[in-house]
Amino acid sequence: MDFGRNFFEIFNLPAAYSLDRELLRSRYMSLQKEFHPDRHILSSDTEKRLAMQFITEINSGYETLSDNLQRAIYLLELNGNKVEENPKLDNEVLLKQIEFREDLETLENRSESRKSLGSFRTEIEAQIENIQIALEQAFLADRFGVARQLVYEQQFFFKLERSLERIEENSAGI
Amino acid sequence: MALLQITEPGKAQDPHSKKIAIGIDLGTTNSIVAGIREGEPFALPDETGRYLLPSVVSYRQNSVVVGHEAFDLANLDPANTIISIKRLMGRALGDPVIAESNLPYKFIKRSETVPRIETSFGTVTPTEVSSEIIRKLLERSFETFEKEADGAVITVPAYFDDSQRQATKDAATLCGLQVLRLINEPTAAALAYGLDSGNEGLVAIYDLGGGTFDISLLRMEKGVFQVLATAGDAALGGDDFDAVICQWFLDSVGWEKGLTAVENRGLVLEARKAKEDLTNVETTQIIFRLEETNYRAKLTRSVLRDLLKPFLDKTLNICRKVFRDASADLDDIDNVVLVGGSTKSLIIRETVSEFFGKKSLDHIDPEKVVAIGAAIQADLLVGNKGDSEVLLLDVLPLSLGLEMMGGLAEKIIPRNTPIPANQTKEFTTHKDGQTSMKIHVVQGERDMVSDCRSLAEFELKGIPPMVAGAARVRVSFQVDADGLLSVSARELTAGIEAGVEVKPSYGLTDSEITEMLTSSFEMAEEDAILRMISEARLEAARVMEALAVALKEDAEMLDVGEVSLLEEGMRKLGELVKKGDHKAINEGIDLLSKASEEFAALRMDKAINKALAGQKINDIEQEI
Numbered sequence: 001m002d003f004g005r006n007f008f009e010i011f012n013l014p015a016a017y018s019l020d021r022e023l024l025r026s027r028y029m030s031l032q033k034e035f036h037p038d039r040h041i042l043s044s045d046t047e048k049r050l051a052m053q054f055i056t057e058i059n060s061g062y063e064t065l066s067d068n069l070q071r072a073i074y075l076l077e078l079n080g081n082k083v084e085e086n087p088k089l090d091n092e093v094l095l096k097q098i099e100f101r102e103d104l105e106t107l108e109n110r111s112e113s114r115k116s117l118g119s120f121r122t123e124i125e126a127q128i129e130n131i132q133i134a135l136e137q138a139f140l141a142d143r144f145g146v147a148r149q150l151v152y153e154q155q156f157f158f159k160l161e162r163s164l165e166r167i168e169e170n171s172a173g174i
Numbered sequence: 175m176a177l178l179q180i181t182e183p184g185k186a187q188d189p190h191s192k193k194i195a196i197g198i199d200l201g202t203t204n205s206i207v208a209g210i211r212e213g214e215p216f217a218l219p220d221e222t223g224r225y226l227l228p229s230v231v232s233y234r235q236n237s238v239v240v241g242h243e244a245f246d247l248a249n250l251d252p253a254n255t256i257i258s259i260k261r262l263m264g265r266a267l268g269d270p271v272i273a274e275s276n277l278p279y280k281f282i283k284r285s286e287t288v289p290r291i292e293t294s295f296g297t298v299t300p301t302e303v304s305s306e307i308i309r310k311l312l313e314r315s316f317e318t319f320e321k322e323a324d325g326a327v328i329t330v331p332a333y334f335d336d337s338q339r340q341a342t343k344d345a346a347t348l349c350g351l352q353v354l355r356l357i358n359e360p361t362a363a364a365l366a367y368g369l370d371s372g373n374e375g376l377v378a379i380y381d382l383g384g385g386t387f388d389i390s391l392l393r394m395e396k397g398v399f400q401v402l403a404t405a406g407d408a409a410l411g412g413d414d415f416d417a418v419i420c421q422w423f424l425d426s427v428g429w430e431k432g433l434t435a436v437e438n439r440g441l442v443l444e445a446r447k448a449k450e451d452l453t454n455v456e457t458t459q460i461i462f463r464l465e466e467t468n469y470r471a472k473l474t475r476s477v478l479r480d481l482l483k484p485f486l487d488k489t490l491n492i493c494r495k496v497f498r499d500a501s502a503d504l505d506d507i508d509n510v511v512l513v514g515g516s517t518k519s520l521i522i523r524e525t526v527s528e529f530f531g532k533k534s535l536d537h538i539d540p541e542k543v544v545a546i547g548a549a550i551q552a553d554l555l556v557g558n559k560g561d562s563e564v565l566l567l568d569v570l571p572l573s574l575g576l577e578m579m580g581g582l583a584e585k586i587i588p589r590n591t592p593i594p595a596n597q598t599k600e601f602t603t604h605k606d607g608q609t610s611m612k613i614h615v616v617q618g619e620r621d622m623v624s625d626c627r628s629l630a631e632f633e634l635k636g637i638p639p640m641v642a643g644a645a646r647v648r649v650s651f652q653v654d655a656d657g658l659l660s661v662s663a664r665e666l667t668a669g670i671e672a673g674v675e676v677k678p679s680y681g682l683t684d685s686e687i688t689e690m691l692t693s694s695f696e697m698a699e700e701d702a703i704l705r706m707i708s709e710a711r712l713e714a715a716r717v718m719e720a721l722a723v724a725l726k727e728d729a730e731m732l733d734v735g736e737v738s739l740l741e742e743g744m745r746k747l748g749e750l751v752k753k754g755d756h757k758a759i760n761e762g763i764d765l766l767s768k769a770s771e772e773f774a775a776l777r778m779d780k781a782i783n784k785a786l787a788g789q790k791i792n793d794i795e796q797e798i
Contacts (some may be wrong), residue, residue, distance in 0.1 A: 005786075012786055029398055033565055034785050037594060037655040041354065041555050044720040045767060046774035052594055052654065054782060059592040125779065169491075 006078060007061035017075055017139035017147075019065065028062045031055075069158065072135055072151050081144045089154045097156050101125075102162060108167050117171075121164055129159050180308070191558040192323040196315050197548025199359065200304060200328060200342065202260040202411060203384030203515055205229045206313040206542060208549035210319060210558070215366070218314045227314075229619060230257045231306045234294035238309040252278035252439045254293045258413055259307075261385045262289055262300040263345075264338035265471050271409050278435030288620045302346035312349060319703050325352040327552040329544050331386040331404030332358035333571050335617045335627050336659050343656070354555045358371045359383075360390035361401055361566055362547030363513040366538055368394045372678075375508030376402075380526050380534070381544075383514035385411040389493045391500045397563035403500035404571050410485060412446070412516040418481050419445035425458050427469040437464060448473050453520040461552040475597060486525045493529065499590050510534040515541050562780045570591055570653055575621045577614035579604060586651050589619065593657055598650045607639040611647055613663050634663045703756070710759040714751050717763050718744050721770055731776050741786065743769050 008015040011027045019163040033039070035058065064070045073083045089097075107120055131154045144157045197208045197215075203224040207244050209218045213478070232244035232255040239247065248255045258278065265271055267281060267289045267788045273378060282290040308328075315323045316614045330342050336638040339356055346353045360379035367377075374394050381388040388406035392399055420441045424433075433441065451458040452475050496506065512534045516522055518541070527533055538546065554562050570593050575585040587597045601610065611634045618626030637645050646666040653659050664671045721744060729737050747762040 010786070031398070031785055032398070032567060034781065036565055036567070038355070038555055038565060042557055042720070043771070044717060044724070044774055046771045047720075047778060050775060050778040054778065056594045056596045058651070059595055060597075063591065114496065170494065 005010070007074065008078075010058060010061050011065065015075065015078060016039055017072065017136060019071065021066065023165055024062070024065055028058065031058050055117075068132060068135075069154055072139070072147060072154075075139070076148055076151065077142050077151070079149050083128060083148060087148075089152060093153060100156075100157075101159055104163060104167075107164075117164065117168060119123065121161075124157055124161050125162065128154065131157065192558050194315065194321060195324045195549070195552035195556040195558065196323045196352065197362070197545045197550070197552050198311055198326050199362070199516070199545035199548060200260065200306060200307060200330075200345075201229055201383055201544075202258050202386060202413065202782070203229060205307050206545040207314055208542065208545035209315060209490060210549055210553045215549045215553075217317050217542045217545055218311075220314055221317070221701065227307065227309055227310060228257075229259065230255060230301050231259070232256070233295035233296050233298065238295060238306055240306050240361070245785065249436070249443065250421070252436050254282060256291065256293075256298075256303050258385055259303040260301050261409065263304060264335070264341035265289065265300075270655075276435065276438055276626045278439060293504045301341050301345045302348065304342065305348035308346055308351065309349045311493055311743070312351065322733075323351065325354040325400040325552060327355050327548040327555065328353055329359045329362045329548050330356055330505075331390040331406060331408060332360050332401075332404040333381070333386065333408045334388050334657075335408070335572055336657070337627070338408065338572075339657055340584050343658070349476070353656075354552055355492075356658075357548060357551055357566065358388070358390065358401070358403070358404065358568055358571075358657075359511060359544045360388050360511075361392070361399065361552065361568055362545075363511055363538075363543045364390070364392050364394065364399050364547070365550055365564070365566065366543045366547035367509075367511050367535060368399060376502065376506050377511060378493070378507050378530065379511045379513055379725065380517065381513035382487075382516040382522060383405075383411050384403050385409065386514065387411060387414050387489050388490065389393070389496045389564075391496055391502060394461075398565050400566060400567040401569045403496045404569060405496040405499065406571070407488070409643055410488065411514075412449075414485055415449055415482055416442045418485075419449060419460075419478070421475070422473075422481055423462065423469075423471050423586045423701075429464060429469065433464075449478065449519065453518060482521055486522065490525070490529050490742045495512050501706065502780065504530065507532065512540050513543055568655075568657070570595060570657060572617045572627075573619055574628070574629075574651055574653070574659060575616050576601075576649060577612075577616060581618050581623045582621060583618070583623045583626050586649070587653065593653050594655050595735055596650060596652045598648050601647045601649060602643050603640065603645045603647075604642055604643050608642070608645070609637050610635045611637060611645075613649060613661065615651075615659070615661050629659065630661065632661075634665060634670060634797070636668065638664050638668045639665075640788045687696070688701060695701070705757045707754055707759075710756040710763070711751050711754070714759050714763055715748055717766060718747060721766070724770075728773075728777050728780065732773060740766075740770055740773065 006015070007091060010031075011024055013020065013027075015026060017162065032055070035051050035055045037052050037055065040048050043051065043065045051147060064074050076083055103120060110116075131150055135147055135154065138144075195210065196218075196358065199206045206214055206217055206225055206227065207416065210216075219225055220227070220241075224269060227241045230244040230248055232247040232251065232424075234241040234254070244255055248257055259317070261271055266287050267273070272289055277532075280292040282292055288299050290299055326346065328346055330339055332340070333410065337772060343353050344354060363379055363381065364377055376509055377394060378394050379388070379390045379392065380392070386403065386406065386408050387410040388717045390404040391402045393402055394400075414498075420438070423441065423445065424430075441462050444462050448458045448460050452473065453626045457472060457474045459470055459472050461468055463469070489791045506528060510530045510532050511527065512523065512526065517526070517536070523534065523536075553559060554564055570587055571589060573585045573589045574587045575583045576599075578584045584599075586599055587595055601611070612631065613625065613634060614631045615629045616623050616626040617629050620626055634647060637647070644667075647663055649657060649661065651661055662671065684699040721740065725737065744767040747759070747766050750762045751760045
């Protein structure tokens, strides 16, 4: 079912990258209190189904908007800048990514202490932080093309972070 | 299936008309049922005042014995006495939990999937064994309230996957019990604590039972219990501690021969007792007779601590993972709640409070707290509480995905996504002229399909022959509020559709359930028909009452003709109800439901608009 509203409209928030998290959260909660399936146990089957579809949409909207990267992707798509699966990247960016990948592989193959993993993590986190700031500025200036490139860079670092987490989990024996 | 009756919202209810809603904690070692009386939740005792029902079912030649009596038979007749059945729920026969364990049961090799145990009573599945436990608990409820329960909330470990959840729900269905909702055990415990003491903030629930471990992080505020992340191990618990104590005992006394299943069962029970003793004393002794000789070994708390350490370290690592998933720090935690029989152990309590740097909440009996929380939720769901603010928001515990080329699992809905949730993804063919596509649904965190849990497999046929990559197949996943999944696939260029309710291969088919229902009730045909008529009547009453309320509120949304059409439909259905032919009643219900579908959609739209408009008014107030 198409409720005819985008996620920003559902939560009655301006379609912008900067976000009032408190407001998003309080609206999410009040919509939950009204439409959660637990509130519709006694409704007719059709109403149950519709409420479930709407609450699914609310959940998905909340997840999308509260996540910095997903919100960026969603906003870009609303503005007609589809984020590609396999984008073309600048050589400079590609080289940087290859270096980080190599560093990770070296770390994975060496049975060294967790300390080097830790400092690598700090480095990744700093990159993510910097890209995040650049992303906010790009959206403020309506520079969607730039924002999209930044999204691609950010996606890479998130993937890298996940790989790192996996290495940490393996070494911790989870 | 018994259905709920409807009362108009907001109207004060006659206390005698309150519905009987119960909470059931179906545990690995013990099960428990709780209910509500005069607004207060309480665990229901048996006739001798005991709350815990050992989750043990013993199959005799002509009868089924459940609970304490069955527990006493566990040693004497292990092949026919099933303990810790929860560990087998929703698992395949080839699953390591079954295949690698030294269980004294006779598994039938006939089916590759559902484990079937041969007993002197006949062949039983884990779902049926569990349903015997539920049936026993329902007897307690009947004794206490002097009428049948209208509905139940049943708890499952947060880390249970789809097939384990489905198997649990099926077990209740087998007893004819209406399942209002499946909720996660830690969430239920949080509800019991949250309402009990008005705690707010970030809460960690450490739930270590007989066979499962769960850790959940919840945020509690203004009556909303929001699960942020959950993790666990569906095969780690007190049973493992017992096993490691047994091994330690055999090593200590120098026994190398291995044990028969009967001896093993006996030693496990001794080990369990020793483990429990060490909470109160520093040292205990295990004495066990093997081949006419008494062997004895002294077990101290510090030895036990060493034996348990690998398991407890594993739980703490899982705790670290859940913090990472929720992007939270240990310092952010306001409260730690202990749940599950194993957390009664002193060693475990010490370990947990050391890790969290906080004393844990345990003033509600950790063995009762889950059932109590479930009863509170059941009471809310049937509307006994009126307009309550309390709401549970839970998440998907394990990622759901599809098998891709090369045996890789592609995640469709990641773990810790709030439920209900849906997600669609488009795929394409990889060969020219390919006319069908296999959809293999899996659950788990690993990259390879072979390391994940296989939930269901189905085929989308009739794709028009095209060049590779030209077909577009959209696969939709929908997870409901019980955490149960349904999947559908659609080829977009030709519009071919296929779908499954994810009834895993380890579960039971609907027809198997129907068959069991009939045979287990041993219901005479007349009784069965009477039951169907009364169910159809109840359902008709429910539909008519819901529609009457809707018309009273929103008749102006329809034109006069539409209103009289619906009223006519209700009148006709009312006549059918009087005549009492259940098939005709069910057809009438379907007709009326279809006729009112548009109206329901309009009403939902209005509710949504109202809710969204309400936000704007609040904003203005805030700004002023």
